[in-house]
Amino acid sequence: xxxxxxxxxxxxxxxxxxxxxxxxxxxxxxxxxxxxxxxxxxxxxxxxxxxxxxxxxxxxxxxxxxxxxxxxxxxxxxxxxxxxxxxxxxxxxxxxxxxxxxxxxxxxxxxxxxxxxxxxxxxxxxxxxxxxxxxxxxxxxxxxxxxxxxxxxxxxxxxxxxxxxxxxxxxxxxxxxxxxxxxxxxxxxxxxxxxxxxxxxxxxxxxxxxxxxxxxxxxxxxxxxxxxxxxxxxxxxxxxxxxxxxxxxxxx
Amino acid sequence: xxxxxxxxxxxxxxxxxxxxxxxxxxxxxxxxxxxxxxxxxxxxxxxxxxxxxxxxxxxxxxxxxxxxxxxxxxxxxxxxxxxxxxxxxxxxxxxxxxxxxxxxxxxxxxxxxxxxxxxxxxxxxxxxxxxxxxxxxxxxxxxxxxxxxxxxxxxxxxxxxxxxxxxxxxxxxxxxxxxxxxxxxxxxxxxxxxxxxxxxxxxxxxxxxxxxxxxxxxxxxxxxxxxxxxxxxxxxxxxxxxxxxxxxxxxx
Numbered sequence: 001x002x003x004x005x006x007x008x009x010x011x012x013x014x015x016x017x018x019x020x021x022x023x024x025x026x027x028x029x030x031x032x033x034x035x036x037x038x039x040x041x042x043x044x045x046x047x048x049x050x051x052x053x054x055x056x057x058x059x060x061x062x063x064x065x066x067x068x069x070x071x072x073x074x075x076x077x078x079x080x081x082x083x084x085x086x087x088x089x090x091x092x093x094x095x096x097x098x099x100x101x102x103x104x105x106x107x108x109x110x111x112x113x114x115x116x117x118x119x120x121x122x123x124x125x126x127x128x129x130x131x132x133x134x135x136x137x138x139x140x141x142x143x144x145x146x147x148x149x150x151x152x153x154x155x156x157x158x159x160x161x162x163x164x165x166x167x168x169x170x171x172x173x174x175x176x177x178x179x180x181x182x183x184x185x186x187x188x189x190x191x192x193x194x195x196x197x198x199x200x201x202x203x204x205x206x207x208x209x210x211x212x213x214x215x216x217x218x219x220x221x222x223x224x225x226x227x228x229x230x231x232x233x234x235x236x237x238x239x240x241x242x243x244x245x246x247x248x249x250x251x252x
Numbered sequence: 253x254x255x256x257x258x259x260x261x262x263x264x265x266x267x268x269x270x271x272x273x274x275x276x277x278x279x280x281x282x283x284x285x286x287x288x289x290x291x292x293x294x295x296x297x298x299x300x301x302x303x304x305x306x307x308x309x310x311x312x313x314x315x316x317x318x319x320x321x322x323x324x325x326x327x328x329x330x331x332x333x334x335x336x337x338x339x340x341x342x343x344x345x346x347x348x349x350x351x352x353x354x355x356x357x358x359x360x361x362x363x364x365x366x367x368x369x370x371x372x373x374x375x376x377x378x379x380x381x382x383x384x385x386x387x388x389x390x391x392x393x394x395x396x397x398x399x400x401x402x403x404x405x406x407x408x409x410x411x412x413x414x415x416x417x418x419x420x421x422x423x424x425x426x427x428x429x430x431x432x433x434x435x436x437x438x439x440x441x442x443x444x445x446x447x448x449x450x451x452x453x454x455x456x457x458x459x460x461x462x463x464x465x466x467x468x469x470x471x472x473x474x475x476x477x478x479x480x481x482x483x484x485x486x487x488x489x490x491x492x493x494x495x496x497x498x499x500x501x502x503x504x
Contacts, residue, residue, distance in 0.1 A: 045297035046360045053446065053454040080455060083442045105373055107490055108298045121357055121438045146504070153502040162436070163492045165499070179500045181491040184414070186373045190335045194305065202305040203332065233495035238359055239433040240415045243485035247417070248431045250405040252398070
């Protein structure tokens, strides 16, 4: 049987420790192609580069691994790899391992998950892996066997078109795994205001996540806060089906 | 009764014709604050500016209208307006009118809809308006009464937390309005490859949308292709609830 073809990307850039852990793990189960941004592209969501062209560069080619860097966003990376690099559809796309959690509403901002949604749209089994530690020195060792097991089970069981996985790990000891839903909450106290030497104001994005349902035990936030790996099955269809009939009653 | 406070943004930039139509219309029903990018930010999705600070500039202040431009993305604009500008929570956020459709999977790439999802996350009634015409000379006149009617009905009826509206208009004669779901499909034939004078390749994003269900009459694409305005109730919870039990059966 042919080894699975695995496409890897991230939003922390091709040199980040997290993606190198992911490359090492995925080489155990398949042939790996990496197409990742040439530097940090955090919080790039599903952004596309449309006002200027993009390029990619081959960094390395050896048995079971070809590695490229790209000047674009994570979503650009996936599109470029699919249309300009691979000779067959990848069996699996994995994105990460992100330095920082992509739980709750962060899924809509995350470049890591943007790449996963892009793979999913293209009919590829796609998984985002993140860890609750922004440090470039983050320790991924406790997460590694789970990344392999989840990826292997995904390859074995598959997912229906339009569904992908958002997998987040706590930092320390892992209590277990929970299949969770996206926690309700929003970011608040968003900006740090500063003044430049000319006295003009400028603003740094900052703030904290306000969990609106800290007691609910079925959310990704609860899982992470209690030492569990959270897996949120995630979809690219944003239709609010339940509200359709209500809006049909409007006088429009 | 106090006039509604309406926050307006877009992704085509503060000078685009579409946002100026929207400002004129919204001033008929409320007090308007505009915080929009200082230039085009198409396909910026929910991207956030995290690697450098952002600024905003007041362009205009008169009875019922205050207008700002911002150096950030559409999502940055919403966050800045909410945390640094408004003295109370807006009653309505409208984004657009976008020059170009945001139907089907485009919802995940669109800066227009990124701003709408951001408003929705913050508990604000939020609507994105787009028209199927990329031209800066697009004619919005046939859409104007519908924009007013839909906004008025939204203010009257409200939407539950986590739900917003993605409203798209065909270019020409309008047959009616359909409450639709997000059409299944993906972009394909994505890149135009060119060579620079040094012989190095570069890639422009291009391609076309491949509608996977052209016969289905309940999608946004069908509505637009048959002359209807499409309204897709859209949500910020991406959890694939139906798949949770399946993934629970995996050996992980």
